[in-house]
Amino acid sequence: xxxxxxxxxxxxxxxxxxxxxxxxxxxxxxxxxxxxxxxxxxxxxxxxxxxxxxxxxxxxxxxxxxxxxxxxxxxxxxxxxxxxxxxxxxxxxxxxxxxxxxxxxxxxxxxxxxxxxxxxxxxxxxxxxxxxxxxxxxxxxxxxxxxxxxxxxxxxxxxxxxxxxxxxxxxxxxxxxxxxxxxxxxxxxxxxxxxxxxxxxxxxxxxxxxxxxxxxxxxxxxxxxxxxxxxxxxxxxxxxxxxxxxxxxxxxxxxxxxxxxxxxxxxxxxxxxxxxxxxxxxxxxxxxxxxxxxxxxxxxxxxxxxxxxxxxxxxxxxxxxxxxxxxxxxxxxxxxxxxxxxxxxxxxxxxxxxxxxxxxxxxxxxxxxxxxxxxxxxxxxxxxxxxxxxxxxxxxxxxxxxxxxxxxxxxxxxxxxxxxxxxxxxxxxxxxxxxxxxxxxxxxxxxxxxxxxxxxxxxxxxxxxxxxxxxxxxxxxxxxxxxxxxxxxxxxxxxxxxxxxxxxx
Ligand code: NAD
Numbered sequence: 480x481x482x483x484x485x486x487x488x489x490x491x492x493x494x495x496x497x498x499x500x501x502x503x504x505x506x507x508x509x510x511x512x513x514x515x516x517x518x519x520x521x522x523x524x525x526x527x528x529x530x531x532x533x534x535x536x537x538x539x540x541x542x543x544x545x546x547x548x549x550x551x552x553x554x555x556x557x558x559x560x561x562x563x564x565x566x567x568x569x570x571x572x573x574x575x576x577x578x579x580x581x582x583x584x585x586x587x588x589x590x591x592x593x594x595x596x597x598x599x600x601x602x603x604x605x606x607x608x609x610x611x612x613x614x615x616x617x618x619x620x621x622x623x624x625x626x627x628x629x630x631x632x633x634x635x636x637x638x639x640x641x642x643x644x645x646x647x648x649x650x651x652x653x654x655x656x657x658x659x660x661x662x663x664x665x666x667x668x669x670x671x672x673x674x675x676x677x678x679x680x681x682x683x684x685x686x687x688x689x690x691x692x693x694x695x696x697x698x699x700x701x702x703x704x705x706x707x708x709x710x711x712x713x714x715x716x717x718x719x720x721x722x723x724x725x726x727x728x729x730x731x732x733x734x735x736x737x738x739x740x741x742x743x744x745x746x747x748x749x750x751x752x753x754x755x756x757x758x759x760x761x762x763x764x765x766x767x768x769x770x771x772x773x774x775x776x777x778x779x780x781x782x783x784x785x786x787x788x789x790x791x792x793x794x795x796x797x798x799x800x801x802x803x804x805x806x807x808x809x810x811x812x813x814x815x816x817x818x819x820x821x822x823x824x825x826x827x828x829x830x831x832x833x834x835x836x837x838x839x840x841x842x843x844x845x846x847x848x849x850x851x852x853x854x855x856x857x858x859x860x861x862x863x864x865x866x867x868x869x870x871x872x873x874x875x876x877x878x879x880x881x882x883x884x885x886x887x888x889x890x891x892x893x894x895x896x897x898x899x900x901x902x903x904x905x906x907x908x909x910x911x912x913x914x915x916x917x918x919x920x921x922x923x924x925x926x927x928x929x930x931x932x933x934x935x936x937x938x939x940x941x942x943x944x945x946x947x948x949x950x951x952x953x954x955x956x957x958x959x960x961x962x963x964x965x966x967x968x969x970x971x972x973x974x975x976x977x978x979x980x981x982x983x984x
Contacts, residue, residue, distance in 0.1 A: 760881070768918055
């Protein structure tokens with residue numbers, strides 16, 4: 480930890496150019512503004528935003544958002560770096576592999592910073608670091624697999640002896656905007672493939688988890704990434720977001736966050752390309768022939784990991800009527816064993832929500848569900864920003880806990896009798912990210928997987944499981960485009976066609 484913190488403070492050099500000013504003493508408070516062309520710079524802006532640990536409310540950092548002019552200079556640097564400085568495939572691959580190695584070496588210390596930033600438990604934070612290692616490793620390998628293809632063209636293409644070739648070219652400057660809930664791995668899912676594909680990156684982490692963003696930038700620099708390839712700005716979406724979105728020099732927006740902000744980004748980006756990874760109210764099915772023990776154990780974790788603040792948390796569980804009672808008893812018994820509280824303790828399973836107002840929203844939504852006929856069979860209590868794991872049955876399909884994204888530790892259990900009824904209930908959602916199906920019948924599994932309107936289906940596993948190297952992304956209001964290093968690299972490159980008239984050759 481000490482090593483990482485020192486690295487952050489020491490690497491913050493101040494520039495005297497134009498608006499930026501020298502304020503060395505401020506680093507005691509861990510002031511963060513921007514990283515441009517290989518240097519941490521503190522903005523000349525007066526407005527400050529203090530960031531606090533969601534659990535113990537200790538101050539973590541002070542953010543000073545770059546001014547409009549500083550933002551423009553930073554974007555210019557990313558554009559110029561893209562045009563003047565190229566990394567070979569080997570260099571890109573080695574830098575990404577070295578970042579994976581550094582993450583591995585400092586796994587424990589990095590997990591502690593994630594816990595402090597977003598309040599997830601140390602168990603969940605360590606799992607996130609492990610996933611980020613895989614994401615960097617996989618991106619390092621994919622650098623060398625950016626294939627095109629060749630084809631002999633039909634005479635209608637102009638010649639009966641023409642050859643078609645496709646190549647992939649980087650889009651240019653990629654802007655990576657990330658949420659608070661997976662501050663390391665979701666940043667990795669944007670930055671690593673963007674660099675692998677030969678782009679430069681402007682990174683805007685969630686304001687709440689800026690320190691984790693700072694840490695990742697420092698690790699990449701330590702791994703050998705030259706200056707200008709990765710720049711970072713801090714701040715709220717409202718202030719710095721629109722400056723990023725309105726600048727036509729940025730070619731691609733890779734965003735993970737809420738559907739509301741995703742739509743805003745899509746509306747602002749015009750003809751420029753976007754990849755949007757948004758929210759959901761993920762459905763999970765436990766059929767009568769399922770392994771009930773496996774389903775209950777897996778779904779309890781899927782409902783309450785990261786205090787339910789996961790886009791693919793199990794929010795709706797549909798259980799066949801034949802096994803409903805057994806499943807529910809088992810699910811409740813396992814939920815009762817969860818330890819709720821201090822996220823830094825290795826024994827804690829469920830930590831706080833990101834802030835108190837989110838925990839208060841849980842109370843309101845449960846209250847509304849109950850007034851619409853739902854029954855709380857476990858939980859339903861708030862203490863500050865902690866909300867107990869909560870199980871509801873019989874919620875109305877129109878209540879918020881069913882049709883909106885809860886993003887908290889509340890799960891709905893619903894009973895079904897036949898598969899057509901089930902499919903209708905599952906697909907009755909504006910979202911479509913991932914689903915889980917528990918059944919011992921492969922035909923049922925594949926049939927449901929094909930009929931669910933979602934981006935991915937996990938069989939005998941919960942919706943929450945994401946294979947980091949596979950294509951990942953939703954349909955409907957859950958998003959546009961796919962992540963997973965190889966697929967993000969496809970999104971972040973232009974496919975160019977070259978034809979060659981070989982007549983006479
Ligand atoms: P959010 O949408 O509030 O913020 C996400 C990011 O967008 C932050 O960096 C924020 O500062 C920025 N932002 C906000 N307004 C902006 C604007 N006008 N212009 C540009 N940037 C702006 O989301 P959050 O609360 O940080 O995260 C929770 C949401 O993220 C949930 O809806 C969750 O489902 C979603 N999420 C989706 C996935 C996925 O892979 N599909 C993964 C994790 C989280």
